[in-house]
């Protein structure tokens with residue numbers, strides 16, 4: 001029916017070619033292209049596409065229209081103050097810092113002023129500037145095809161200076177074919193048409209008379225943006241899928257943690273710099289947390305002289321361990337606290353069995369916010385406990401894991417963590433970015449495992465998950481993960 005309506009528009013207006021704007025006076029705009037495509041399939045019309053470049057003024061460009069180019073603003077200032085020259089160092093009173101260099105360059109290039117001994121000397125204060133003239137023209141007539149070679153060069157410059165953006169726009173015209181012209185010579189009768197068959201249509205027999213329109217799934221329709229998961233949630237689920245498919249089980253642990261679980265059990269000495277204010281958020285309330293007394297004694301002794309139940313396991317850190325420090329509360333700084341809590345929760349029987357667990361969750365560090373740091377971010381942590389697992393296995397598993405996440409090139413280098421030995425860091429290669437550090441890993445030290453009574457080796461790794469999400473989403477700024485820019489969310 002819409003097809004016939006469209007042809008009728010041609011018939012009634014006696015035109016052979018019309019653009020979408022014209023047609024939209026007669027037919028709902030969103031139907032035009034769909035209908036035209038159908039008609040072009042029947043060779044009744046041709047769709048003529050014209051790509052047009054359009055100049056759009058940026059915010060900076062609009063400012064120039066209002067106040068003139070930075071170089072003009074200098075001239076205006078001089079005029080107002082009855083001057084013809086000004087020391088370069090005074091420009092900061094007239095222009096923004098980032099405008100000064102461009103203004104100087106352009107004054108010289110355009111021959112408006114010369115620079116002598118740190119002074120700008122104007123030839124004339126009432127000059128014409130092609131860039132300004134053209135910018136004003138572009139606002140009225142943004143189609144680049146209207147401009148000649150010389151003007152295009154200036155336009156190119158305006159773009160470089162950030163005053164305009166060039167957008168590609170497709171303009172479509174619909175033109176009757178010979179067959180179409182023949183067709184509209186006859187009266188066009190618009191018959192009732194069924195696009196959705198209802199129960200009543202079937203019972204009442206309407207389906208017998210009416211034209212039932214076949215579906216054409218190839219016809220383009222307006223884009224719709226259905227509700228969807230936030231990209232970060234989506235990636236968390238994706239990574240969980242990968243880990244579950246590799247045989248891992250998910251674990252959780254509290255966000256408010258004691259220093260005991262966040263540091264002590266992990267053999268981080270109590271005077272370790274990472275515990276200090278710039279890294280850890282210490283909590284006022286609750287002031288203290290519960291700590292298992294038995295384990296506390298063992299951990300204390302490992303820290304102080306490296307013994308456990310009188311047996312020497314290590315050199316220890318040789319300092320006075322403070323049990324009150326262990327009870328202090330912090331926002332957990334890494335998910336390794338979850339891994340170690342899990343190991344400590346195992347019964348004697350469970351300790352005999354192999355374990356593979358992971359945790360993806362938020363961690364907190366007292367860091368200044370910038371493009372790669374937020375005080376709150378995600379980590380993804382995993383451990384494997386089994387007889388005979390080795391450092392080589394760890395490398396193999398991490399490689400497999402990173403490959404499954406879509407990183408093809410992976411490399412490892414030695415690293416240091418207080419709780420693992422040996423330790424490594426993994427980097428992934430990204431086209432255009434080079435090698436980026438993504439995770440830390442290693443084998444838990446005996447000083448960590450012995451107090452827990454764990455005899456099997458344990459492999460552990462922790463990924464900067466927010467970083468991983470950024471890489472997967474092609475973001476350069478970690479803040480963009482949480483900005484919830486709707487245009488971006490629609491696209492990703």
Ligand SMILES: N[C@@H](Cc1ccccc1)C(=O)O
Pocket residue numbers: 333334335336381417420423440441442460461462463
């Ligand atoms: N917890 C470490 C990462 C890590 C986890 C497990 C083993 C080794 C290193 C960090 O936050 O940087």
